[in-house]
Amino acid sequence: MKRSADRNKGDVPDVIFDTNSGVSYKKGKLLGKGGFARCYEFKDQRTQITFAGKVVMRASLKPKYEDKLRTEIKIHKSLSHPNVVRVYNVFHDSDAYYILMEKCSCLTLSEWNRNRRGLTEPEVRFIMRQLIASVQYIHSKGIIHRDLKTGNVMLDSEMTVKVGDFGLAAQLHSDDERRFTMCGTPNYIAPEIIATRMSQYKGSQKKVPLVGAEMTPKTFFHGVGASLPQGVTMETLIRGHGYAADVWCIGVIMFVMLYGRVPFESTNIKEIYKRIMRLDFMFPSSTEAPVGDEAKDLIRCLLKINPADRPSLKAVLAHPWFKQWTPDRLHRRYLKEPPEWA
Protein backbone atom coordinates (compact mmCIF):
# COMPACT_ATOMS: atom_id res chain seq x y z
CA MET A 1 0.00 0.00 0.00
CA LYS A 2 1.51 3.33 -0.99
CA ARG A 3 -0.02 6.34 0.69
CA SER A 4 1.28 9.32 2.58
CA ALA A 5 3.30 8.56 5.71
CA ASP A 6 1.39 10.85 8.05
CA ARG A 7 -1.68 8.64 7.74
CA ASN A 8 0.19 5.92 9.54
CA LYS A 9 -0.88 7.16 12.97
CA GLY A 10 -1.55 5.30 16.19
CA ASP A 11 0.52 3.27 18.59
CA VAL A 12 1.17 -0.36 17.95
CA PRO A 13 0.69 -2.28 21.23
CA ASP A 14 3.64 -4.17 22.78
CA VAL A 15 1.74 -7.44 22.61
CA ILE A 16 -0.80 -8.39 19.96
CA PHE A 17 -3.23 -11.29 20.25
CA ASP A 18 -4.72 -13.50 17.57
CA THR A 19 -8.09 -14.59 18.96
CA ASN A 20 -8.48 -17.35 16.33
CA SER A 21 -5.33 -19.27 17.24
CA GLY A 22 -4.98 -17.99 20.80
CA VAL A 23 -1.39 -16.96 20.09
CA SER A 24 0.11 -13.71 21.34
CA TYR A 25 3.09 -12.02 19.76
CA LYS A 26 5.50 -9.67 21.49
CA LYS A 27 6.57 -6.60 19.54
CA GLY A 28 10.29 -6.11 18.93
CA LYS A 29 12.24 -3.56 16.91
CA LEU A 30 10.91 -1.52 14.00
CA LEU A 31 12.07 -3.09 10.71
CA GLY A 32 10.81 -0.46 8.30
CA LYS A 33 8.06 1.93 7.31
CA GLY A 34 5.99 2.00 4.15
CA GLY A 35 3.23 4.32 2.93
CA PHE A 36 0.50 2.97 5.23
CA ALA A 37 2.29 0.22 7.07
CA ARG A 38 4.89 -0.14 9.75
CA CYS A 39 6.82 -3.33 10.00
CA TYR A 40 8.04 -4.66 13.39
CA GLU A 41 9.60 -7.84 14.65
CA PHE A 42 6.97 -9.93 16.44
CA LYS A 43 7.89 -12.97 18.53
CA ASP A 44 5.39 -15.84 18.87
CA GLN A 45 5.31 -16.23 22.66
CA ARG A 46 4.61 -19.94 22.44
CA THR A 47 7.29 -21.02 19.92
CA GLN A 48 9.65 -18.02 20.27
CA ILE A 49 9.78 -17.79 16.46
CA THR A 50 10.28 -14.24 15.22
CA PHE A 51 8.24 -12.88 12.31
CA ALA A 52 8.14 -9.60 10.45
CA GLY A 53 4.72 -8.12 11.18
CA LYS A 54 3.25 -5.53 8.90
CA VAL A 55 0.84 -3.37 10.88
CA VAL A 56 -1.77 -1.23 9.15
CA MET A 57 -3.76 0.95 11.53
CA ARG A 58 -7.47 0.84 10.67
CA ALA A 59 -7.90 4.55 11.44
CA SER A 60 -5.50 5.30 8.59
CA LEU A 61 -7.56 3.39 6.03
CA LYS A 62 -10.39 4.79 3.96
CA PRO A 63 -12.92 2.06 2.98
CA LYS A 64 -11.48 1.99 -0.55
CA TYR A 65 -8.00 1.25 0.80
CA GLU A 66 -9.39 -1.35 3.19
CA ASP A 67 -10.59 -3.23 0.08
CA LYS A 68 -7.16 -2.83 -1.49
CA LEU A 69 -5.52 -4.17 1.63
CA ARG A 70 -7.83 -7.20 1.54
CA THR A 71 -6.81 -7.84 -2.08
CA GLU A 72 -3.14 -7.52 -1.15
CA ILE A 73 -3.56 -10.00 1.71
CA LYS A 74 -5.55 -12.47 -0.42
CA ILE A 75 -2.95 -12.43 -3.19
CA HIS A 76 0.08 -12.55 -0.90
CA LYS A 77 -1.36 -15.34 1.29
CA SER A 78 -1.96 -17.48 -1.79
CA LEU A 79 1.75 -17.53 -2.69
CA SER A 80 4.29 -20.07 -1.51
CA HIS A 81 7.72 -20.00 -3.16
CA PRO A 82 11.30 -19.87 -1.82
CA ASN A 83 11.79 -16.44 -3.43
CA VAL A 84 8.56 -14.83 -2.28
CA VAL A 85 8.20 -13.43 1.25
CA ARG A 86 5.95 -15.99 2.98
CA VAL A 87 2.84 -14.87 4.85
CA TYR A 88 2.19 -17.03 7.93
CA ASN A 89 -0.72 -15.43 9.69
CA VAL A 90 -3.12 -12.54 9.17
CA PHE A 91 -5.55 -11.18 11.74
CA HIS A 92 -6.99 -7.92 12.95
CA ASP A 93 -8.33 -6.30 16.08
CA SER A 94 -10.34 -3.12 16.44
CA ASP A 95 -7.20 -0.99 15.88
CA ALA A 96 -5.19 -2.64 13.15
CA TYR A 97 -4.53 -5.37 10.61
CA TYR A 98 -1.50 -7.57 11.31
CA ILE A 99 0.25 -9.49 8.56
CA LEU A 100 2.86 -11.86 9.96
CA MET A 101 5.50 -12.77 7.42
CA GLU A 102 8.84 -14.49 7.32
CA LYS A 103 11.50 -12.06 8.44
CA CYS A 104 14.08 -10.96 5.88
CA SER A 105 16.90 -10.03 8.17
CA CYS A 106 19.35 -8.64 5.63
CA LEU A 107 18.80 -5.62 3.43
CA THR A 108 16.52 -4.69 0.57
CA LEU A 109 18.28 -4.49 -2.83
CA SER A 110 17.84 -0.76 -2.54
CA GLU A 111 19.86 -0.58 0.69
CA TRP A 112 22.47 -2.96 -0.72
CA ASN A 113 22.78 -0.74 -3.76
CA ARG A 114 23.17 2.32 -1.53
CA ASN A 115 26.10 0.62 0.24
CA ARG A 116 27.92 -0.57 -2.84
CA ARG A 117 26.79 1.58 -5.83
CA GLY A 118 27.01 -1.07 -8.53
CA LEU A 119 27.53 -4.78 -7.93
CA THR A 120 29.63 -7.23 -9.93
CA GLU A 121 27.98 -9.17 -12.78
CA PRO A 122 28.12 -12.56 -10.92
CA GLU A 123 26.34 -10.99 -7.94
CA VAL A 124 23.68 -9.48 -10.21
CA ARG A 125 23.26 -12.87 -11.95
CA PHE A 126 22.75 -14.44 -8.53
CA ILE A 127 19.98 -11.92 -7.79
CA MET A 128 18.43 -12.06 -11.26
CA ARG A 129 18.12 -15.88 -11.30
CA GLN A 130 16.11 -15.82 -8.08
CA LEU A 131 14.15 -12.71 -8.96
CA ILE A 132 13.14 -14.29 -12.28
CA ALA A 133 12.23 -17.60 -10.57
CA SER A 134 10.03 -15.63 -8.21
CA VAL A 135 8.30 -13.64 -10.95
CA GLN A 136 7.83 -16.76 -13.13
CA TYR A 137 6.02 -18.33 -10.18
CA ILE A 138 3.92 -15.20 -9.51
CA HIS A 139 2.93 -15.03 -13.20
CA SER A 140 2.12 -18.76 -13.23
CA LYS A 141 -0.51 -17.94 -10.59
CA GLY A 142 -2.04 -15.31 -12.89
CA ILE A 143 -0.67 -12.42 -10.81
CA ILE A 144 1.16 -9.30 -12.00
CA HIS A 145 3.22 -7.74 -9.19
CA ARG A 146 3.20 -4.19 -10.69
CA ASP A 147 5.62 -2.72 -8.16
CA LEU A 148 8.85 -4.61 -8.67
CA LYS A 149 11.71 -2.35 -7.61
CA THR A 150 14.86 -2.64 -5.53
CA GLY A 151 12.98 -1.49 -2.40
CA ASN A 152 10.53 -4.40 -2.65
CA VAL A 153 13.13 -7.12 -3.11
CA MET A 154 14.63 -8.29 0.18
CA LEU A 155 17.35 -10.68 1.29
CA ASP A 156 17.00 -13.11 4.18
CA SER A 157 19.86 -14.11 6.51
CA GLU A 158 21.11 -16.65 3.93
CA MET A 159 21.16 -13.95 1.24
CA THR A 160 18.21 -15.58 -0.50
CA VAL A 161 16.21 -13.16 -2.64
CA LYS A 162 12.61 -12.61 -1.48
CA VAL A 163 10.05 -10.54 -3.37
CA GLY A 164 7.58 -8.73 -1.11
CA ASP A 165 4.95 -5.94 -1.02
CA PHE A 166 1.98 -7.12 -3.07
CA GLY A 167 0.13 -3.86 -2.40
CA LEU A 168 -0.30 -3.13 -6.13
CA ALA A 169 -0.55 -6.70 -7.40
CA ALA A 170 -3.42 -7.71 -9.70
CA GLN A 171 -4.96 -11.10 -10.32
CA LEU A 172 -5.65 -11.80 -13.99
CA HIS A 173 -8.33 -14.20 -15.14
CA SER A 174 -6.65 -15.04 -18.44
CA ASP A 175 -3.09 -14.58 -19.72
CA ASP A 176 -4.11 -12.07 -22.37
CA GLU A 177 -6.23 -9.96 -20.00
CA ARG A 178 -5.01 -6.36 -19.79
CA ARG A 179 -5.19 -3.92 -16.89
CA PHE A 180 -5.71 -0.18 -17.31
CA THR A 181 -4.87 1.44 -13.97
CA MET A 182 -1.96 3.79 -13.56
CA CYS A 183 0.24 2.32 -10.85
CA GLY A 184 3.84 1.70 -9.87
CA THR A 185 6.83 3.79 -8.87
CA PRO A 186 7.96 6.52 -11.32
CA ASN A 187 11.47 5.24 -12.14
CA TYR A 188 10.14 1.72 -12.75
CA ILE A 189 6.86 2.33 -14.59
CA ALA A 190 6.56 0.61 -17.96
CA PRO A 191 5.80 2.82 -21.00
CA GLU A 192 2.49 1.07 -21.78
CA ILE A 193 1.19 2.01 -18.31
CA ILE A 194 1.90 5.71 -18.90
CA ALA A 195 0.60 5.67 -22.50
CA THR A 196 -2.59 3.80 -21.60
CA ARG A 197 -3.35 6.30 -18.86
CA MET A 198 -2.83 9.23 -21.24
CA SER A 199 -4.98 7.61 -23.94
CA GLN A 200 -7.90 7.52 -21.49
CA TYR A 201 -7.84 11.35 -21.57
CA LYS A 202 -6.98 11.90 -25.26
CA GLY A 203 -8.61 15.09 -26.54
CA SER A 204 -9.07 16.53 -23.06
CA GLN A 205 -7.52 19.92 -22.25
CA LYS A 206 -6.98 19.01 -18.61
CA LYS A 207 -3.75 17.87 -16.99
CA VAL A 208 -3.78 14.14 -16.42
CA PRO A 209 -2.59 12.94 -13.01
CA LEU A 210 0.17 10.34 -13.30
CA VAL A 211 1.97 8.91 -10.24
CA GLY A 212 3.73 11.97 -8.76
CA ALA A 213 3.25 14.24 -11.80
CA GLU A 214 0.74 15.59 -14.30
CA MET A 215 0.86 15.96 -18.07
CA THR A 216 -1.51 17.35 -20.68
CA PRO A 217 -2.58 14.95 -23.46
CA LYS A 218 -1.28 17.52 -25.96
CA THR A 219 2.25 17.44 -24.53
CA PHE A 220 2.09 13.70 -24.44
CA PHE A 221 0.70 12.85 -27.86
CA HIS A 222 2.32 15.65 -29.86
CA GLY A 223 5.56 15.98 -27.92
CA VAL A 224 6.43 12.63 -26.41
CA GLY A 225 4.39 10.68 -28.96
CA ALA A 226 6.35 12.26 -31.81
CA SER A 227 9.67 11.12 -30.36
CA LEU A 228 8.95 7.45 -29.74
CA PRO A 229 11.84 5.20 -30.79
CA GLN A 230 11.87 4.22 -34.47
CA GLY A 231 9.42 1.53 -35.49
CA VAL A 232 7.20 1.97 -32.43
CA THR A 233 3.68 3.35 -32.73
CA MET A 234 1.56 4.78 -29.95
CA GLU A 235 -1.15 2.27 -30.95
CA THR A 236 0.91 -0.60 -29.52
CA LEU A 237 1.28 1.17 -26.17
CA ILE A 238 -2.27 2.14 -25.31
CA ARG A 239 -3.81 -1.31 -24.95
CA GLY A 240 -3.30 -1.67 -21.21
CA HIS A 241 -0.66 -3.71 -19.42
CA GLY A 242 -0.06 -7.34 -18.54
CA TYR A 243 2.82 -9.53 -17.35
CA ALA A 244 5.31 -7.72 -19.62
CA ALA A 245 5.13 -4.67 -17.30
CA ASP A 246 6.94 -6.78 -14.67
CA VAL A 247 9.56 -7.79 -17.27
CA TRP A 248 10.27 -4.08 -17.84
CA CYS A 249 10.78 -3.59 -14.08
CA ILE A 250 13.22 -6.52 -14.00
CA GLY A 251 15.22 -4.68 -16.69
CA VAL A 252 15.27 -1.52 -14.57
CA ILE A 253 16.35 -3.51 -11.49
CA MET A 254 19.18 -5.16 -13.47
CA PHE A 255 20.41 -1.75 -14.66
CA VAL A 256 20.25 -0.33 -11.10
CA MET A 257 22.13 -3.23 -9.54
CA LEU A 258 24.92 -3.09 -12.16
CA TYR A 259 25.33 0.67 -12.39
CA GLY A 260 24.16 1.91 -9.00
CA ARG A 261 21.59 4.28 -10.47
CA VAL A 262 18.30 4.19 -12.34
CA PRO A 263 18.32 4.31 -16.17
CA PHE A 264 15.74 7.11 -16.63
CA GLU A 265 17.14 9.39 -13.96
CA SER A 266 15.77 12.89 -13.34
CA THR A 267 14.77 14.98 -10.33
CA ASN A 268 11.60 15.89 -12.25
CA ILE A 269 9.06 13.05 -12.40
CA LYS A 270 7.45 14.34 -15.61
CA GLU A 271 10.89 14.25 -17.20
CA ILE A 272 11.35 10.64 -16.03
CA TYR A 273 8.13 9.73 -17.87
CA LYS A 274 9.26 11.53 -21.01
CA ARG A 275 12.60 9.70 -20.90
CA ILE A 276 10.85 6.35 -20.43
CA MET A 277 8.64 7.00 -23.48
CA ARG A 278 11.66 7.99 -25.60
CA LEU A 279 13.62 5.02 -24.23
CA ASP A 280 16.18 7.65 -23.40
CA PHE A 281 18.85 5.86 -21.39
CA MET A 282 22.57 5.37 -21.82
CA PHE A 283 25.00 2.91 -20.34
CA PRO A 284 27.67 4.62 -18.24
CA SER A 285 31.19 4.31 -19.70
CA SER A 286 33.20 1.18 -18.94
CA THR A 287 35.66 3.22 -16.86
CA GLU A 288 32.75 4.25 -14.65
CA ALA A 289 31.31 0.71 -14.46
CA PRO A 290 33.01 -2.25 -16.18
CA VAL A 291 29.88 -4.02 -17.45
CA GLY A 292 30.15 -6.47 -20.36
CA ASP A 293 28.32 -6.38 -23.71
CA GLU A 294 26.13 -9.39 -22.94
CA ALA A 295 24.72 -7.72 -19.83
CA LYS A 296 23.98 -4.57 -21.85
CA ASP A 297 22.33 -6.62 -24.57
CA LEU A 298 20.07 -8.31 -22.02
CA ILE A 299 19.09 -4.96 -20.49
CA ARG A 300 18.20 -3.68 -23.98
CA CYS A 301 16.00 -6.76 -24.53
CA LEU A 302 14.18 -6.28 -21.21
CA LEU A 303 13.70 -2.55 -21.79
CA LYS A 304 11.94 -2.88 -25.15
CA ILE A 305 9.39 -0.13 -25.38
CA ASN A 306 6.74 -2.31 -27.02
CA PRO A 307 5.62 -4.88 -24.42
CA ALA A 308 5.04 -7.47 -27.16
CA ASP A 309 8.76 -7.27 -28.06
CA ARG A 310 9.93 -8.07 -24.51
CA PRO A 311 11.16 -11.64 -24.02
CA SER A 312 9.40 -14.26 -21.92
CA LEU A 313 11.16 -14.93 -18.61
CA LYS A 314 12.12 -18.37 -19.94
CA ALA A 315 13.82 -16.70 -22.91
CA VAL A 316 15.55 -14.26 -20.53
CA LEU A 317 17.15 -17.18 -18.66
CA ALA A 318 18.36 -18.61 -21.99
CA HIS A 319 20.24 -15.38 -22.79
CA PRO A 320 24.06 -15.83 -23.14
CA TRP A 321 24.64 -13.59 -20.10
CA PHE A 322 23.22 -16.39 -17.92
CA LYS A 323 25.76 -18.86 -19.38
CA GLN A 324 28.47 -17.05 -17.43
CA TRP A 325 29.41 -18.06 -13.89
CA THR A 326 26.88 -17.53 -11.10
CA PRO A 327 27.99 -18.06 -7.48
CA ASP A 328 26.02 -20.70 -5.53
CA ARG A 329 25.77 -18.41 -2.54
CA LEU A 330 26.91 -14.93 -1.56
CA HIS A 331 28.63 -13.96 1.65
CA ARG A 332 26.93 -11.38 3.85
CA ARG A 333 30.08 -9.26 3.92
CA TYR A 334 29.40 -8.43 0.25
CA LEU A 335 26.52 -6.29 1.47
CA LYS A 336 29.20 -3.79 2.54
CA GLU A 337 32.30 -4.65 0.51
CA PRO A 338 33.01 -5.97 -2.98
CA PRO A 339 33.67 -9.71 -3.39
CA GLU A 340 37.17 -11.10 -4.01
CA TRP A 341 36.52 -11.55 -7.75
CA ALA A 342 35.76 -7.83 -8.26
Ligand code: ADP
Ligand atom coordinates in the same frame (compact mmCIF):
# COMPACT_ATOMS: atom_id res chain seq x y z
P1 ADP B 1 4.17 -0.61 2.30
O1 ADP B 1 3.27 -1.61 1.65
O2 ADP B 1 3.43 0.33 3.19
O3 ADP B 1 5.09 0.07 1.32
P2 ADP B 1 6.18 -2.56 2.84
O4 ADP B 1 5.56 -3.89 2.63
O5 ADP B 1 7.03 -2.05 1.71
O6 ADP B 1 5.08 -1.49 3.25
O7 ADP B 1 7.05 -2.59 4.17
C1 ADP B 1 7.68 -1.44 4.68
C2 ADP B 1 9.12 -1.75 5.07
O8 ADP B 1 9.14 -2.75 6.08
C3 ADP B 1 9.98 -2.33 3.95
O9 ADP B 1 10.58 -1.32 3.17
C4 ADP B 1 11.04 -3.12 4.72
O10 ADP B 1 12.09 -2.28 5.19
C5 ADP B 1 10.25 -3.62 5.91
N1 ADP B 1 9.78 -4.99 5.68
C6 ADP B 1 8.64 -5.34 5.00
N2 ADP B 1 8.51 -6.67 4.97
C7 ADP B 1 9.57 -7.20 5.65
C8 ADP B 1 10.02 -8.53 5.96
N3 ADP B 1 9.31 -9.60 5.56
N4 ADP B 1 11.16 -8.68 6.67
C9 ADP B 1 11.87 -7.58 7.09
N5 ADP B 1 11.51 -6.31 6.82
C10 ADP B 1 10.38 -6.11 6.10
